[in-house]
Amino acid sequence: MYGNSRQQVIPPTRSRVKAGFVVYSPESDTRELIILDEGELIAVDKSGGNRDIKFKMHPGDIVGVAALFEREPLRYTIEASEDSVITVLSEECLESELKNIPVWLLAILKNLSVRTREFKHDSKRTPVENTLKSLAEYCAHLDSNIKYPLEEFIREFNWLTRIPAATVKGDIKALLRRSFIGLAKDGEDLYVQVHNATLMQIYSDYLQAQDDGALWAPLRLNLAQKRILVHLTTLDEHVQMEAPEWIAYLNRKGLAIDVSQWITLEDLGCFATGEENKYHIDQAKVEYYLTAIRYDSNLRGAV
Structure with a gap:
């Protein structure tokens, strides 16, 4: 007696549905892959009592791949927006097909499934740990006192970093509280404005030092050194002197400085090496x- 060595295959279900018909509901426990053959389907988010259409499906489109292969629930309700023809591949149907395919092909499918899952995970993962620092650095590259449309600002930053829009809005509020940026309204539109791009870079450096657990450079300055910095702003940066000459000059100006404090200022980059072992500001x-010193309270969030 000869029989069919293949196990019974459960075929996909092809059916016609009327406009308004619910093809799939997140409340069901079934996992299905839905192929639209004719007509149009819509994916509707009904969470929170709302009805938000997320996307539309046209002939040839497929939904539910992750639900069927990755056991990841489909979050949206799938409805027919017009009379349509659909093909539904159930979990049982898939399993019956998989039992009859070659082992090598099954291995390829499993490998592709793993790669797809990893790709989806990577695409959703935010590539930065400190989102506020990332936003501050982004603002540091913008022009100061120029109005940028808020929605475009959020959308572009989200596109560059994959940081969720909700997180971006929270970080914008943090910068607003510190008075680093401002919001302006023109009609119905909101605009964001960076007050001082340099200050944004300073804040980014401040946050980086916190992440590193290091003492941020401006916090290493004592009162005497801060007074010296103020005086240096009144001098020509092209003036060059050797280290002992600078120490002697500053002491004559009533700004007490010794070799140790000089080394600190040099180490912080306040003096750069010039010609013949001389230094300039x-x-x-x-x-x-x-x-950084002037905006210390803003940086620490104490405003």
Whole structure:
């Protein structure tokens, strides 16, 4: 007696549905792959009592791949927006097909499934740990006192970093509380404005130091050193002197400084090496530290 060695295969279900018919509901425990052959389907988010159409399906579109292969629940209700023809592949149907395919093909499918899951996980994962620092650094590259449409600002930053929009909005509020940025309204539109792009970079550096568990450089300055920095802003940055000459000059100006304090200022980059072992003032670095000192309360969130 000869019989069919293949096990019974459960075929997909092809059916016609009327407009308004619920093809799939998240409340059901079934896992299905739905193929639209004719017509149009819509995916509806009904959470929170709302009815938000997330996307539309056209002939040839498929939904439920992750639900069937990855056992990941389909979050949306699938409805027919017009009379349609659909093909439904159930879990039982898939399992009956898998029992009859070659082992090598099954291994390929499993490998593709794993790769798909990893790709989806990576695509959803935020690539940065400190989202506030990332936003501050982004703002540091914007022009100061220029109005940027808020929605476009959030959308572009989200696209660049994959940080969720809700998180971005929370970080924007943190910058607003510190008075680093401002919001302006023009008609119905909101705009964001960076007050001082340099300050944004300073804040980013401050947060990085916190993440590293290190003492942030401006916090290493004592009162005498801060007074020296203020005086340096009145000098020509092209003036060059050797270290002993700078120490002698500052002491003559009533700014007490010894070799140890000089080394600290040099180490912080306030003095740059010039010609023949001479040093000149790095005004950009001096201004960086003075700005950090001036906005100390804002940086710490104490405003």
